Amino acid sequence: KQEVTQIPAALSVPEGENLVLNCSFTDSAIYNLQWFRQDPGKGLTSLLLIQSSQREQTSGRLNASLDKSSGRSTLYIAASQPGDSATYLCAVMSGYSTLTFGKGTMLLVSP
Amino acid sequence: NAGVTQTPKFQVLKTGQSMTLQCAQDMNHNSMYWYRQDPGMGLRLIYYSASEGTTDKGEVPNGYNVSRLNKREFSLRLESAAPSQTSVYFCASRVGAGSSYEQYFGPGTRLTVT
Numbered sequence: 001k002q003e004v005t006q007i008p009a010a011l012s013v014p015e016g017e018n019l020v021l022n023c024s025f026t027d028s029a030i031y032n033l034q035w036f037r038q039d040p041g042k043g044l045t046s047l048l049l050i051q052s053s054q055r056e057q058t059s060g061r062l063n064a065s066l067d068k069s070s071g072r073s074t075l076y077i078a079a080s081q082p083g084d085s086a087t088y089l090c091a092v093m094s095g096y097s098t099l100t101f102g103k104g105t106m107l108l109v110s111p
Numbered sequence: 112n113a114g115v116t117q118t119p120k121f122q123v124l125k126t127g128q129s130m131t132l133q134c135a136q137d138m139n140h141n142s143m144y145w146y147r148q149d150p151g152m153g154l155r156l157i158y159y160s161a162s163e164g165t166t167d168k169g170e171v172p173n174g175y176n177v178s179r180l181n182k183r184e185f186s187l188r189l190e191s192a193a194p195s196q197t198s199v200y201f202c203a204s205r206v207g208a209g210s211s212y213e214q215y216f217g218p219g220t221r222l223t224v225t
Contacts, residue, residue, distance in 0.1 A: 103152070
């Protein structure tokens with residue numbers, strides 16, 4: 001059974017810092033990995049999707065990498081802003097179009 | 112484009128009552144999903160529908176039933192609600208099979224069973 005772990009569970013940084021969120025998964029036979037953002041009381045917003053054949057994806061200040069063989073992904077956020085405060089969720093697709101989620105990293109960026 | 116919509120946004124039920132959570136998407140997606148999100152547990156898949164006319168169990172299907180009414184709509188029914196079903200329920204959709212397609216989520220339904 002696929003298991004997804006996110007470290008750290010919570011992170012607090014001052015505005016302007018670069019930061020890295022970590023995601024690991026136990027079964028390397030994945031089709032893709034997706035990073036989501038969830039604001040309090042809201043649904044999930046997709047940030048980046050990396051297919052199993054890719055090494056990284058970038059969108060603005062966000063960069064996600066994937067090392068499938070070691071079962072790891074990182075989400076790099078450059079020059080963090082208070083508006084980046086949210087919970088970040090990692091999910092892997094290893095079954096037929098179904099996702100397995102980690103428990104998330106709660107990020108707080110203070111002004 | 113409304114994306115994925117869910118009704119109701121909030122609901123309080125008494126133990127033993129039944130209700131149906133509604134989900135609709137206007138993106139012409141083939142696959143639709145129901146998840147529940149509980150503190151400390153993350154999101155867990157309840158049921159999914161890979162395409163119109165098919166449904167399959169996910170990780171936590173007990174106590175739930177689903178109906179893929181048409182391509183747009185996928186409902187989740189609680190026949191006899193229990194306090195353990197207190198949760199936030201999310202519906203999601205996806206174009207279909209293929210590793211390049213993202214899942215898109217609705218805003219959620221917050222359900223409390225007393």
